[in-house]
Amino acid sequence: MSRPRTRERVVVVGAGMAAVRLAQDLVAGGRHDVTMLGDEPHAPYNRILLSAVLEGTHDPASLAMPLPDEVDLRLGTRVVDVHRAEREVELAERSRVPYDRLVLATGSIPTLPPIRGLVRVDGRLDERVHAFRSLEDCRRLDAAVPGARRAVVVGGGLLGLQVARALAVRGLATEVVEGGEHLLRSQVGPSAGSVLARGLGRLGTSVYTGARAVRLTPTGPTCRLSLDNGHALEDLDLVVLTAGGRPSTALARRAGLEVRRGVVVDEHLRTSDERISAIGDCAQRGDRTTGFVPPAWEQAGVLARHLRGEDATYDGSRVVARLRATGLDVAVLGEPERTAGEVVEVTNPVTGSHRRLVVRDGRVVAATFVGDLSRIGLVTQHFDRGTVLGPTEPGHLLMPDRATAATPVVLPDDAEVCSCAGVSAGAVRACASLDEVRATTRATTGCGGCSDAVRQLLATRTTQLEGTPR
Template identity: 40%
Template sequence: MSPRSVVIAGYGMAGARLADDIRRRDPDGERVRLTVVGAETHTAYNRVLLSSVVAGTMRPEVVRLHDDDWPSRTGADLRRGVTATSIDRAARRVHLDDGSTVDYDALVLATGANPWMPPVEGLEPGPDVVAFRTLDDCARILDAAKLGAPVAVLGGGLLGLEAARGLAGRGNLVTVVHPMPHIMERQLDAESARVLTRKLEELGVAFRLGVGAARYVSGDGLKLDDGTHVPADLIVVSTGVRPETKLAVDAGLTVEGGIVVDDLLRTSDGRIHAIGDCAKHPGAFGGLVQPAWEQAAVVADLVTGTKSASRYRGTQAVTRLKARGIDLTALGETMTGADDPSAEVLTFSDPAGCRYGKLVIRENRVTGAILLGLPDAAATITQLYDRGTPVPEDRLAVLLGRSLPPGAPSAASPADLPASAVICRCNAVTKGRLVEAWRGGATDVPALAGATRATTGCGGCKDAVDGVAKWLAAQ
């Protein structure tokens, strides 16, 4: 029986992970003949870590997901710098912009999302106006952000703040312009945002909140809609993204903001799946790597026939701000207040110490939390949230990271963790899996990453993985 032709349109984090997952299930290509089409000329890279490239704490080559030998090693037909332009559903054929076509038995759309450029007079992509989304964008930002030059970052969301912190750390004079009353309004309540703003100000980032950009003149800076002015030799735009759905729309697939999919990640055409930022599933959150990678695993199960009962039921997303000197985790219900009679809500605020904690409990289970400057509490509460286990009676001790229930991870004491404790949430890597890999010869973080994928998602578990490696080395 000849292998099925599976075509992946998109070679970003979702498409690359799907390709890897397919080959993990079908290493010899006996079941799947794999073609991957990607618009960028780079090998796949970890978009989540681009802020670290801007900050100078990671080199561009470090964030790559594949090396140059990946196609020959896996037998995949990788076409870089090529874009899928149309789908002939009747013929099951994808047309590419180089004039070629690829036939498919199953097609997976992993086309991601495009940055949204706000309609501001004079704001056009160019050397001094860059939308922060790709590895090439990083290079353009670093070329334009001369030491000490003023930079305006449009957008006070997760990515904008990471870029702002990175540029401030390089010596730029950074101002974040955000039209909402406080930063990260999708993940943080007003008080936690105030504490985070204060911390970022201490790290050299200035803020203009509740105002928008009105006009940009190259060489003259940014005029705001309240009539004030922000000096800027460079504008970094991080004002959100829009799912890339043109291919799906033109093919007549159902699109409602994103490409609508069911629990098998199928579109309105059963032979076409969609995953990642381009897809719309009621249980997924855009802009995060974990849902995309969980979706990739389900589609890999299905197209290889490994697990026909595999389904995507949604993701319990955890948001982490990846910025040097800041430890922030937000999960689940973050806007629930103490006035909600059905919830138990604890808060702790220490603006001077740049710490804030919020814990939301329903029926003795964690349903939400905000944890700033409380890494031990973040580890404990994330485990409680993931597992749905009861919250210990001393709630305040849990919120402050002083009470660790059985099985909860503490970065300071890996010896206390059970083998089942999840260390890398993005890839569901447990302590037991790390121990197994370490005994197999993976004795440092890069080797453990290669063996288990730990740290290759958001990167937030790197210190914990390093702690496990050092603990094992000391045995």
């Protein structure tokens, strides 16, 4: 007689950042056998830093996200069906993988904007057109940069600005086309968008807002991109598409799960089948889907605790977005343009800074910082803790003390340094090196926006240790 299984078999469809976080947490619990099925041929990597690879500040090898040896990682593996009654997933080559718990971490898929001429008669993209979603996309674009002089990025969101800045740093004359009335329209308001556009202009990048690309026309070795306002961008060597994407839900739909924009989940990240969960870009909690690392990692942590039998729920309330690009600094907490409350705002077009707090019942419920992130750590603490501020404190938070601006800020141990992984200053100080920080806390492995703060904390720790009497 065979012995009953004491460890649950968890199959994760997808090998992105949320999937890796979940697998790490489950293996650490020691009660689950984890199989991860990824359709890309590459081991898991940090997608957020692809633009840093394009810019040249990161090596592709530095993007690797380590997995515990206990995880059964299968690459180049496409899941085509879920057989819920048998609790099995079917692969493209028709073999099946059994599960006790199934987790969909299928992410999102890019959508092509309605531009005539993007796709050739044979169904392939024009050779001058590049998507920017995967490591392969990054490598293909990187290889094309040395022979190019002019580029246009279609899409003025976070990814579009990161790619545009990377191309400009590489020496290309770069332009950005955004169909909305201002840049980062999903995250910030018109004032912040204008500050960003002026900042990009000072950095040599032209911005066209309120205009949509409608036609791509080959002109010999280059091409022309026509806009709906009658303007045309000429002599383009590269056209990079960063606009448009939607949750990947085809597998969930075929399985008969509830799907709206994303795969609908409850407070425990369970779908309409209690044996199947969804996390990351493909999941929808309430009316919200997310495209950012911090909420995806938060979902992975909550689901891991739930599968271990702990009382853990996800309310979908914490949204943090960071823009990582040379010369551009943006941080967004919550949804500043949609959240009700009293607004405290300071904009300085001359210095290229914009700061906005949304305060309700004395608490910071949303914030935008562009150009000057010196106070973002303190504001994030208040945002996360729900600190009740005094009547004048919101204004002071937007006005750094010039007299002490040059004095390094000493962060308390409970201050959050890495918003992606929720890592405190004390956790960083407990590490002896940057490698240890990355391995034990995951700080700097998300958007990378905390890298400078982490290095400063480690340097301060080293100085303190060197000054300790022996």
